[in-house]
Amino acid sequence: MAVLKVIEILSSSEKSWEDATKQAVEKASKTLNNIRSVYVKEQSAAVKNNQVTEFRVNLKVTFELD
Structure with missing residues (x-):
């Protein structure tokens, strides 16, 4: 079973x-492994x-936890 985490970055x-x-x-990929997707929440x-x-x-960056 995969466990995913979502964080928000600017x-x-x-x-x-x-x-x-x-x-x-x-x-983000320098410190996070297994990035699955990004969702653009806002643009300015x-x-x-x-x-x-x-x-x-x-x-919003979604990645799988090890």
Whole structure:
């Protein structure tokens, strides 16, 4: 029987929401094993001088416990 755990993490990127998501998974995989999926709970962006400067995501990461 598999036991899964869900954690919430935040990530940001100057490129895109997709890049922020990829960076979050890459960083999380350094300390978490068996990542099964990520769910993008929220997206937001920072704006400065009428320009988007940063894309932000709030993710739920699901992974299997050893």
